[in-house]
Amino acid sequence: MNECTRIQELIPWYIEGVLSEQEERDVAEHLYQCEQCRDDLVLTMRIRLDVRGALSSEPSLPDRLRDRVTQKAFGRRLAQVDVGSFFLGFSLGARLRKGALPVHGDLSVMGRRIRLFNTERKGGTK
């Protein structure tokens, strides 16, 4: 493999800034003296810009999926009791997940929830 081919293979990652220091130095030094590889750098940058533009313009993941995923992950909420205020509170909840009925209790301090207990060990239904 000649030096130009080696450098042109590295150029996509040189543009991304994810090469090792040594490789980055090799590419920069080679580009300084090689017009053909500089042309390749420009072409690769244009391709990168085009690809990012095309991929970003494609439709995003529908929002409705978020609820579906969280419901499947956490289970369907059956009951939830919250006591207290924003500053200090306690909640007790039960969910239905794959035939199991996990019950959990959370302490909330300044809006941040801390899990106190959960009758179902996470990962236990894998």
Added chain:
Amino acid sequence: MASDRDLIADVAKGNEEAFRQLYDRFADRVFRYACTILHEGHLAEEVAQETMIAVWKGAEKYAGRSKVSTWILGIARNQAYSLIRKETRTETVPDLSLVEPDPAPGIHRQEQVSKALQGLSKDHREVVFLTFYEGLSYGEISSMLGIPTGTVKSRMFHAKQQLGEALA
């Protein structure tokens, strides 16, 4: 803002809020990656869903050897390929690598680029996505796909040549 690693550690402890944040950070990226592999929106949605559920269930398995993004995209890749295997058992998945790029003048640039991307083989398109959209190094791509670094570089080299010709 919590780092990806902090979030995944919280998810491993069962923190639902951390999972929601992780979902917001990664689900769309997973979906786009799955689209790159599958080219079918509804199948990519299924991959995004199953991947994020797998992240919730398996967060404690994250060992911290790779970036969280690489780990999640790796799960997505496994999901996408098992879906391909399932689909090909029941019906034929259209081989989009056979779609010729349309060089007709006047076509919208992004559409032209999308067609050029579809003209790449699945393997080449995947490396282009992981490099130019996800910004992964060739070493990270090599570990994620389980192929030698030389193969990653040569796939990118040929994809770049093909894209260059299609978009000239």
